[in-house]
Amino acid sequence: MSPKRMFIDCEFGQMHVRMSEKSPNQDRHSLYCIHQSPSSSVVYDPIIMKLGNSRFVAAGDTPGFGESDEPNFLPEISDYAKAHANILDNLDTSDKVDLMGYFTGSKIAIALALQRPEMVRKLILFGIPIYSDKELSDEKKLYRKDEYSWDGKHLMNWWEHLKRNTPEEYPIELFVSHFSEIQRGGVNSWWGHRAAFNYKPELHLPKLSLPVLILCTEDPQGYKSLKAEKLINNCKLVKLPFKGQGALDLHTNTITKHMLDFLDGDG
Numbered sequence: 001m002s003p004k005r006m007f008i009d010c011e012f013g014q015m016h017v018r019m020s021e022k023s024p025n026q027d028r029h030s031l032y033c034i035h036q037s038p039s040s041s042v043v044y045d046p047i048i049m050k051l052g053n054s055r056f057v058a059a060g061d062t063p064g065f066g067e068s069d070e071p072n073f074l075p076e077i078s079d080y081a082k083a084h085a086n087i088l089d090n091l092d093t094s095d096k097v098d099l100m101g102y103f104t105g106s107k108i109a110i111a112l113a114l115q116r117p118e119m120v121r122k123l124i125l126f127g128i129p130i131y132s133d134k135e136l137s138d139e140k141k142l143y144r145k146d147e148y149s150w151d152g153k154h155l156m157n158w159w160e161h162l163k164r165n166t167p168e169e170y171p172i173e174l175f176v177s178h179f180s181e182i183q184r185g186g187v188n189s190w191w192g193h194r195a196a197f198n199y200k201p202e203l204h205l206p207k208l209s210l211p212v213l214i215l216c217t218e219d220p221q222g223y224k225s226l227k228a229e230k231l232i233n234n235c236k237l238v239k240l241p242f243k244g245q246g247a248l249d250l251h252t253n254t255i256t257k258h259m260l261d262f263l264d265g266d267g
Contacts (some may be wrong), residue, residue, distance in 0.1 A: 003048045003059075010086035012079075013069025016061040017087055018044065020052025028055035028264065029121055030093045034084055034105030034112075035059065036127075037143075037192025038185040039178065040066030043102065046252040051259070060087045062108065065185050065192065075191060077104075077199040081111035088119060096121035098263055102248075103127045103221065104196040110204050117210075122263060124213045126255075127244060129224035130202050130231075143193040158182060162245070165219070170246040178246075205231040212236070213262040215255065217244035236262060 003018040033044040041059035048057045061068035101109030106125040113120040214237045216222040229237040
């Protein structure tokens with residue numbers, strides 16, 4: 001069985017959402033998940049399926065990615081946050097929700113929690129790298145706007161980039177599935193990284209008053225995320241002993257255990 005899917009009319013056009021079935025047996029706070037760039041909510045399918053019995057779990061495609069409409073302007077993280085808040089308003093969750101973000105999605109989740117504090121109870125950040133000026137400059141060069149060519153070299157560049165960071169045990173069928181999601185952003189797929197690099201989490205993390213869980217993977221982005229713990233007033237940090245690429249598929253049980261300990265625990 002796969003998650004339910006639907007479209008919601010929002011300020012930025014139609015937004016696509018994956019979700020678990022709603023059930024009277026779900027007695028926990030709803031969980032809403034925001035994906036990384038340039039991907040889609042499909043990365044959260046394992047989380048939706050694993051946790052959807054105990055709580056309502058949903059994940060939306062950020063505008064311009066997956067099946068959500070593209071904005072008609074160059075967006076910033078604050079704009080993406082408003083778009084995801086539109087989804088939550090339309091999902092009609094009766095209580096505060098818990099948020100989970102993944103890299104760019106982490107920054108969107110932070111912005112959403114600060115924009116709508118009455119909406120959010122707890123926050124999970126799967127990677128929230130804090131960059132030096134040199135590191136940020138290198139990231140901007142790496143994730144610059146694609147140069148498209150008829151020989152498909154841009155596709156090969158993405159394939160090799162993802163392959164370098166993929167664990168050996170990752171099934172190629174899942175790799176191909178996620179690779180195809182990355183391409184759905186089209187010629188403006190670089191907008192997500194642009195917005196992410198314009199957002200300085202070190203300026204916004206100290207403003208958070210809600211409980212925060214940071215999950216740090218065993219890779220460069222995870223190491224850079226370790227710096228965030230000291231910037232947050234109410235923070236728990238967990239070091240995960242594996243790479244981030246494909247982690248939600250390969251290590252669903254481990255990740256959801258840490259999530260549940262945090263979401264269902266005191267605080």
